[in-house]
Amino acid sequence: MSLLAIRDLTRRFGGLVAVDGVSFDVHEGTIKAVIGPNGAGKSTLFNLMTGFDRPDAGAVSFDGRDIVGMRPHKVVAAGISRTFQNTQLFEELTALENVLVGMHTRLRTGLVGGALRMPWTVAEERRALERASYLLRLVGAEQYAQTHAADIPHGMRRLLEIARALAAEPRLLLLDEPAAGLNNFETQSLSKTLYKIRDEGVTLVVVEHDMGLVMEVSEEIVVIDQGRKIAEGPPLLIQKDAAVIEAYLGEEGAYV
Ligand SMILES: Nc1ncnc2c1ncn2[C@@H]1O[C@H](COP(=O)(O)OP(=O)(O)OP(=O)(O)O)[C@@H](O)[C@H]1O
Numbered sequence: 197m198s199l200l201a202i203r204d205l206t207r208r209f210g211g212l213v214a215v216d217g218v219s220f221d222v223h224e225g226t227i228k229a230v231i232g233p234n235g236a237g238k239s240t241l242f243n244l245m246t247g248f249d250r251p252d253a254g255a256v257s258f259d260g261r262d263i264v265g266m267r268p269h270k271v272v273a274a275g276i277s278r279t280f281q282n283t284q285l286f287e288e289l290t291a292l293e294n295v296l297v298g299m300h301t302r303l304r305t306g307l308v309g310g311a312l313r314m315p316w317t318v319a320e321e322r323r324a325l326e327r328a329s330y331l332l333r334l335v336g337a338e339q340y341a342q343t344h345a346a347d348i349p350h351g352m353r354r355l356l357e358i359a360r361a362l363a364a365e366p367r368l369l370l371l372d373e374p375a376a377g378l379n380n381f382e383t384q385s386l387s388k389t390l391y392k393i394r395d396e397g398v399t400l401v402v403v404e405h406d407m408g409l410v411m412e413v414s415e416e417i418v419v420i421d422q423g424r425k426i427a428e429g430p431p432l433l434i435q436k437d438a439a440v441i442e443a444y445l446g447e448e449g450a451y452v
């Protein structure tokens with residue numbers, strides 16, 4: 197079943213068409229990758245799917261409901277969480293606290309700052325702490341639970357961001373270059389984490405330049421070039437697609 201349906205999505209910045217009539221579906225319970233050269237329009241696409249930007253034309257439907265024009269926090273409440281290309285953590289808070297803040301949309305108080313000072317019942321607080329610890333374990337960041345985000349190494353920060361996004365209990369998780377700056381070992385552990393998240397019933401869309409990771413984890417790949425979708429299909433077909441090789445993967449197969 198199609199959880200997310202993107203139809204003819206278009207976003208112009210002045211004369212530049214950053215996203216140009218893009219359509220694709222994301223099926224529930226799958227991992228889909230979005231790839232394409234720098235400036236292809238991938239992050240813009242994510243912004244259009246999460247209320248951070250509005251399209252000039254086209255539709256984004258999530259679970260049958262049009263979400264274009266919804267504010268970002270409403271999109272989160274509807275069931276879509278995301279991470280950003282540049283990590284956006286609360287530097288003065290610990291890893292555990294960052295995850296707790298990510299829960300605020302699911303808890304009674306609505307304000308971010310309130311998440312740490314909220315009138316939780318003892319039972320709610322215990323459940324929230326248990327869930328936050330669980331999510332830190334899920335991404336492999338539990339040893340940093342009590343460390344301030346500012347003092348956590350880069351690779352772990354990226355994993356922590358995923359835990360924080362999961363705290364909102366999304367049905368769909370959008371990750372913008374989760375492997376950027378990770379070493380090989382961290383990238384391997386990231387791919388296992390993505391499978392674990394998928395196995396928990398969360399559908400994933402991953403924008404990523406690391407082709408090893410993309411080819412390993414994704415069931416389907418959408419290729420974007422200069423705002424346009426130029427190919428879509430399973431990894432093995434994408435690797436052989438002439439338009440993709442020309443636009444992105446390189447004659448030498450530089451990325452695969
Ligand atoms: N707010 C904006 N105003 C003007 N131009 C923008 C804006 N946001 C993005 N762009 C332009 O739109 C195009 C697509 O940018 P986008 O960030 O979506 O690319 P990307 O595929 O995520 O690239 P990368 O792989 O480098 O992250 C680029 O040419 C970019 O300069």
Ligand SMILES: [Mg+2]
Nearest residue numbers: 238239240281
């Ligand atoms: Mg980007």
